[in-house]
Amino acid sequence: MTTPSTTSEATGDAVRLTGISKTYGSFTAVHPLDLTVPAGSFFALLGASGCGKTTTLRMIAGLEDPSGGSVRLGGRDVTALPPYKRPVNTVFQNYALFPHLDIYENVAFGLRRRGIKSVKQQVGEMLDLVQLGPLARRRPHQLSGGQQQRVAVARALINKPQVLLLDEPLGALDLKLRRQMQLELKRIQTEVGITFIHVTHDQEEAMTMADTVAVMNAGRVEQMGAPADLYENPASTFVANFLGTSNLIEAEVTGVLGGTLHLVSAGQKLTLPAARSRADVTAGDRVLAGVRPEKITLAHRDDEDAIPAGRNRVQGRIVDSSFIGVSTQYLVDSPVGAELEVFVPNVERDARLVPGAPVILHWNPEHTFGLDAAQDIDAGTESDDEPAPGGGGAPAAAGAASAVPAGGAGGAAA
């Protein structure tokens, strides 16, 4: 999960936060937080608005005084230094370009403040890097959103900071431009090799760009790791629901056999590799068994015999289906939970899979993950204000919400 200390010492840490916290009166924006960002990495702080991610970023920049803890940049304690003495630069939300200066002077600003006289070559190179050379004498308001964004990046990068901080840098752009800028930023980061810390509420953006993602919730880091790792092995219901969507099934452990947990939910037997369970459980305990919608295969009940043995199976009935081109999304009611989500790629469409059809959901038990049943099963579902393409925050929220009473009833029956 966290970077092992041996590798971080070998490569050097760009940023190390130790017990850093921020309180405003009685409100705690950031709980004491430890965070280590390896040098040269593209690091994302992901969370819903108000989770403390921007405050954390501003404490690294020095724009916010921490209430406790320390900030170290490249091994040097900078906690007490004002922002203008820290070797970090920020790309602000909405860019904060200086409206009274042209693009050239905006980009040259940091160099000039450090007393560098001949800035022409460096500014020229930086404008070329972000492909804005011909617009050097324009003013910020004459540029499009995407161009302003690139100026903001150039203005920060020209100073060759130890760390570049990006505060929701793509939030103001439309979807197409955002995609383009995601790739552009990734390209620039690879080219210059500077550590990027990127704050965003867009889980897709975080996963596309970053090599390490820290998911924040209510002032705490819930989980940190590579995007694929977070997606496949969420450590909490918040991460499971906030990163993509998950079907969470409340189940009871009936036994542990050879590294496999045997579960039962509403009379349906499931298995879960013990290694993939975050909760340390034994027979009789409750656990949340999770599976991603795209891991599930949907079969009509008539074809039940064709399903290979050893797969997790859940019976259900389709209540809704929506065709979205690359795949079809089904909502399936089942005894283990209402409105389970299933994404079926549109390779060969089965004409019998229509609302009302009885179906079997089956998946490889290896794709099941186990979570502590004591958590809020809906955590992270409502907070994602922008539905992820291919995921869809709203259906996920509805599915998880209604799965609770049904799962509870199933548990009582079992």
Next chain:
Amino acid sequence: MRPIRWLRKNLVVIAGVLALAYLILPNVVVLVFSFNKPKGRFNYTWDHFSTDAWQHPCGVADMCGSLTLSLKIAVYATIGATILGTLTAFALARYRFRGRAATNMLIFLPMAMPEVVMGASLGTLFLNMRIQFGFWTILIAHIMFCLSFVVTAVKARVMSMDPRLEQAAQDLYATPLQTFLRITLPLAAPGIAAGALLSFALSFDDYIITSFNAGNTVTFPMFVWGSAQRGTPVQVNVIGTAMFAIAVVLVLAGQLAGSRRKAKA
């Protein structure tokens, strides 16, 4: 049908021209009568054309002295009010302190209070403090009533400024002083300039408050008023026309500079 359509299309232009005429007409009259050679002492009826007044603008006793005094007071009052007002505006817009709400309200008083009342009470104050009436009492009074206008203009500008611009400057290695000089001040400049121009105009033409606090000193408005009792010299029109011309030239220069900057960019 044609004329109606034409009228509908150009209604805005016609209304604009009419409003402009309404505003400009008095100035035109002043201009025309600056070339008059009146028969009597009053420059109210046209007699015949002459450039005498333009050739001898200071040909009237005491007039240019009072004009110089008024300009001097206007410049000093503008400087004083602009500095004080800008500082006050920043304090009110940026900081929370005890008495902020009261200051915010009190700063409007000089604008809201009738000038006669303010002039009279200031006069009483100076009298009771045994301060000699003259240049300094006029200057103090002018700075006081100009202050509110500067504060209002600058505060509006500062409130609309994005605080992140200053944070961005600090993030880009600008010290607090550099941030103020390079970012804050240039961004607030239009508000400060508006406040300063307003101050200059208000101070230059103030009569009521000045007359309560001037003693034996005579400013230009007081001179014009005084001479109007006995007969207005044509030179008053010359000064008026010159002031108008200078103001127009300044505004045009400002517009030109702005549009050129835009064209260049």
